Amino acid sequence: MKTPFALILSATLLALAGCDQIQSLQTAGNSTDTSGADSAAAVPGKVLATVNGNDITQPVFDVYMEVRKTQKPGIAAEQSIVLDELISLELMRQEGVNKGLDKQPAVIATLDQQQRTVLASAAIKDFLASNPISDESVKEFYDSKVGEASMEYNARHILVKTQEEAVDIVKQLDSGADFETLAKEKSTGPSGKSGGKLGWFAPAQMVKPFSDATAQLEKGAYTREPVQTQFGWHVILLEDTRESSPPAFEDVKDRLKLAAANQILQAHIQQLRAAATVEVADSSDAPVMPAEPADTASEEPADATSEETADTEESAPDEY
Numbered sequence: 001m002k003t004p005f006a007l008i009l010s011a012t013l014l015a016l017a018g019c020d021q022i023q024s025l026q027t028a029g030n031s032t033d034t035s036g037a038d039s040a041a042a043v044p045g046k047v048l049a050t051v052n053g054n055d056i057t058q059p060v061f062d063v064y065m066e067v068r069k070t071q072k073p074g075i076a077a078e079q080s081i082v083l084d085e086l087i088s089l090e091l092m093r094q095e096g097v098n099k100g101l102d103k104q105p106a107v108i109a110t111l112d113q114q115q116r117t118v119l120a121s122a123a124i125k126d127f128l129a130s131n132p133i134s135d136e137s138v139k140e141f142y143d144s145k146v147g148e149a150s151m152e153y154n155a156r157h158i159l160v161k162t163q164e165e166a167v168d169i170v171k172q173l174d175s176g177a178d179f180e181t182l183a184k185e186k187s188t189g190p191s192g193k194s195g196g197k198l199g200w201f202a203p204a205q206m207v208k209p210f211s212d213a214t215a216q217l218e219k220g221a222y223t224r225e226p227v228q229t230q231f232g233w234h235v236i237l238l239e240d241t242r243e244s245s246p247p248a249f250e251d252v253k254d255r256l257k258l259a260a261a262n263q264i265l266q267a268h269i270q271q272l273r274a275a276a277t278v279e280v281a282d283s284s285d286a287p288v289m290p291a292e293p294a295d296t297a298s299e300e301p302a303d304a305t306s307e308e309t310a311d312t313e314e315s316a317p318d319e320y
Helices: 003-016 020-027 058-071 079-098 105-130 135-146 163-174 179-186 190-194 208-215 249-275
Strands: 047-051 054-057 150-160 197-201 227-229 232-244
Touching (some): 047 079, 054 058, 058 079, 105 249, 135 249, 150 208, 163 179, 190 197
Antiparallel strands (some): 047 054
16 A cells, blocks of 8 residues: 555544444444454445455445545545545454453443434434425514514623622713723723723623613613623613614525424424433432533624524623
8 A cells, every 4th residue: 555545544544433423333233242353233235345254335335435525525535445444444443342442431332322323313314304394384483583673782881790880880971981981991891992892783692681771772871770690790881773684584594494493303302301211310429520611701792693593592692
């Protein structure tokens, strides 16, 4: 084998060796007790190659090709090259079994989760195929929820930790202080350095107390009573408003159809849960989750529009 091809093959093996689809297809129907290199389940189909008695069949090849396209988009390969990669994967699988790596708890758990993921994915596809979302129902939703004009706001705010600080800022504004200057001096949020400027946003982009307070203001007015959210206390200045035009139905139809499909899928899952026997371990017996790095709060409005957040829970940036 020439060196350039060897390098390509090595990269492909590293990228795809842990792929759920190909691994789960090869191990489908097996228990996690695999006792030898010849223990891979034989997937029915045309045999393309046999490696130490283990067949590589057309369905396995087809799945591997789909995985390969995902991992290496735009890179075509001849069938012989792809088959050679599969043979190399099978040889490494057999070596892992011969070394007893398939007995390691982490490997057993990974194979178990791969099978769970693939079977769940197949069940989801089957459910959605049996319960298609019609264009008519999506259009009805669009007409009732999305196709109406809505208001957008251009505002500034000053964010502080305590109510007392916010009340003092309101008093300074009442005495003629400049809002932008106070924001630069007092605000603890990232927008403080730009005078509290938030730019244009739709109500759904903010947590409800913030958007409700903004909607009640007249242009040029600020909140006389500080507004509390989970991020602290806000003094909000409304600079301008405008009416936003809804997107064309054809522009959002696919997104709305996807949202509707997810909605009926979640309802179906809830029905399955209601009919199932689910026993959750006591908190003292539950696994300990690994620590995650702290989130970095962002105060700028999320990049979302009212139509994208239609019929969903409040979507908000991390500081409103």
